[in-house]
Amino acid sequence: MGVVVALLGSVLAAEPTRGFERDGVGLELGGFVGFHSASGVNEGHEPTGT
């Protein structure tokens, strides 16, 4: 994973573009991984008894 990210970074660094610093209109693609916590979903539906 780390190697892939590093390689991708190297390839993009070599591009003759200005990336995020480019003026005008641009397009970005991305992804997100992480932890997701939600409250209010199951309240009132816990099992009763033992």
Next chain:
Amino acid sequence: MRLRLGRHFGVGVTYESVSVIIGQGGDADYLYSRQQLGLDVQWRFLDEGVLRPWLAAGMAWGSLARNQGFCQDCSVSGSFVWEYLRLQAGLDFVFARSFAVGPALRVGLARWDAPEGARTVTTVVAGLRVTVALP
């Protein structure tokens, strides 16, 4: 996917999918499944340097399902959820002009049409975001 308008402002469309069993192996376990399509606006405070903080605000729409084995009446497919307030903050580490990675935190308030009636769901998401700027 994000449309960048200038160096600071952007409009983004996101899709997210979460499906996980919540609980500790007992009868209270339930399957939490949520898929949403989101729309937000983002502001980057800096347009140079390695560290670039940003804020975003938006909304999301989708479906949320809570399937519980112990509750015969509650086993349902996803019903509509509207995240009417979604605030995000993050810090991009821009290692190259077109590549950024960094932590992000999101909190949201949603209205979910649960089987027993509408209820408010609070969501907190924390993780790592990777962004590539296309030429």
